[in-house]
Amino acid sequence: MSGTGPEGWEVVIGLEVHCELRTRTKLFCGCPNVFGDEPNTNVCPVCLGLPGSLPVLNREAVELALRIGRALHCRVQSSVFHRKNYFYPDMPKDFQISQYDVPVNADGWLELPSGKRVGIERAHMEEDTGKTTHVGGGGRIHEATFSLVDYNRAGVPLVEIVSAPDLRGADEAREYVEELRAVLVATGASDGKMEEGSLRVDCNVSVRPEGTTELGTRCEIKNMNSLRSLSRAVAYEAARQVEVLTSGARVVQETRHWDEADGRTHAMRSKEEAFDYRYFPEPDLVTLSPSDEWISAVEAALPVLPAERRRRVAEASGEAPGSEAVSTVVRLDLDDLVMAASSAGADAGLALRRLANEVAGALADAGRVSLDPAAFVELVRMEQDGELTPAQARRVLKELVAVGGAPRDIAGRLGLRSLGSDQLSSVVEQVVTDNPREWERFAGGDDKLVGFFVGKVKAATGGNADLRAATELLRGRRSQSGPSTT
Ligand code: ADP
Ligand code: MG
Ligand code: ZN
Numbered sequence: 001m002s003g004t005g006p007e008g009w010e011v012v013i014g015l016e017v018h019c020e021l022r023t024r025t026k027l028f029c030g031c032p033n034v035f036g037d038e039p040n041t042n043v044c045p046v047c048l049g050l051p052g053s054l055p056v057l058n059r060e061a062v063e064l065a066l067r068i069g070r071a072l073h074c075r076v077q078s079s080v081f082h083r084k085n086y087f088y089p090d091m092p093k094d095f096q097i098s099q100y101d102v103p104v105n106a107d108g109w110l111e112l113p114s115g116k117r118v119g120i121e122r123a124h125m126e127e128d129t130g131k132t133t134h135v136g137g138g139g140r141i142h143e144a145t146f147s148l149v150d151y152n153r154a155g156v157p158l159v160e161i162v163s164a165p166d167l168r169g170a171d172e173a174r175e176y177v178e179e180l181r182a183v184l185v186a187t188g189a190s191d192g193k194m195e196e197g198s199l200r201v202d203c204n205v206s207v208r209p210e211g212t213t214e215l216g217t218r219c220e221i222k223n224m225n226s227l228r229s230l231s232r233a234v235a236y237e238a239a240r241q242v243e244v245l246t247s248g249a250r251v252v253q254e255t256r257h258w259d260e261a262d263g264r265t266h267a268m269r270s271k272e273e274a275f276d277y278r279y280f281p282e283p284d285l286v287t288l289s290p291s292d293e294w295i296s297a298v299e300a301a302l303p304v305l306p307a308e309r310r311r312r313v314a315e316a317s318g319e320a321p322g323s324e325a326v327s328t329v330v331r332l333d334l335d336d337l338v339m340a341a342s343s344a345g346a347d348a349g350l351a352l353r354r355l356a357n358e359v360a361g362a363l364a365d366a367g368r369v370s371l372d373p374a375a376f377v378e379l380v381r382m383e384q385d386g387e388l389t390p391a392q393a394r395r396v397l398k399e400l401v402a403v404g405g406a407p408r409d410i411a412g413r414l415g416l417r418s419l420g421s422d423q424l425s426s427v428v429e430q431v432v433t434d435n436p437r438e439w440e441r442f443a444g445g446d447d448k449l450v451g452f453f454v455g456k457v458k459a460a461t462g463g464n465a466d467l468r469a470a471t472e473l474l475r476g477r478r479s480q481s482g483p484s485t486t
Pocket of ligand 1: 012013015163164165166205206216217218
């Protein structure tokens, strides 16, 4: 499962992400938009497509679509709803109301933690379909004994976000989905739950010889319901296409279905069999023209988005915005603590390291942690001032995360206190005097022996010495004594 793809080939990916909007009601009727209710309880003549019923556009859904558009730096424009006609049992009207040639949001971009900007071609509004469950025969339609249809999802508002073919390989596709999910959750547009189908990813994959610029023929893969399946499907599909091309055949543009169980993609329908959707403007809805005031208000109310948060943390801590530590603390919502350290004048770089390592680790173990910003900043200061050694600070932090309290009290209770610099100097003098032959070798230039002396200091102080400070003292003493004297 490599992120770079097959040797000598470049993997090109464009993603279509369907995002269910977190509205109270559906897109064109007042039925509740809730996941997991008893089937067919949240339905009415509009979302069941009964004759004579008329759609009324949900203002809250438009508001969320606008948030998505502005968060993705899209141009928001007057847009038109179309009917996309096809027959399927989960779609009671036999058409889906969607946006076709004039989407509400167009031409934006999403910035990945790596700093790369991925083009967003469009982010348009449409309604969701119902949900079909095939019963018997392992859930596959052609082996099922019967099928059940739940129309609770029919008419739930969606925004479909279509990326440019800017992604290269499975890892970058995954990075994109994670970043997009973070943005959608931050704007309040989505709950981001892939496992509940709130975010559904279709993936267009093609390959081309490395160094060439023309796009290869793509296949669209459907039915991946986790980031892991996305990575696996891309890896499988890219390898399959390379094999087709190297055997001298051509890739056929088609829609393929990812089978989680056998780890392969299977052909569903080719371009020739593709539906003709007979799009035409929805006659029961007018053009959607959000006012400039509305768009500005939406924009002003947007929260600080992950890319900007990474930039702030990077600036405060002196780390690169694309670094693992920076993206980790933002992803885990710990970046406020870095900023708290920074604005209190404490060492924000040290705060970042403790958060990205120890606190992130505790979070992974416990699922959630609460950390009082003032207490955390206090601890960073204690370590920074040498009051606690790094090892001691980690120990106190563990306690702080697990039970809370004041770092100085915790350190006192655990008997943790770094030696003062006078005490440390005298310990260093003592170990040097006790080991004259080793000192001679160290002073003569054998730098490996620094580890020997640091080990002695550690043993002599029961771990309460700042070993980095001890190392500096040893080196300082050597340069003062000069290489030839003992
Ligand atoms: P359609 O109308 O068939 O859905 P689009 O041109 O709108 O096709 O593209 C859909 C998605 O496919 C977009 O995300 C786009 O980036 C991606 N895409 C287009 N061409 C390629 C290609 N050659 N390789 C990979 N992805 C592609
Ligand atoms: Mg498409
Ligand atoms: Zn309804």
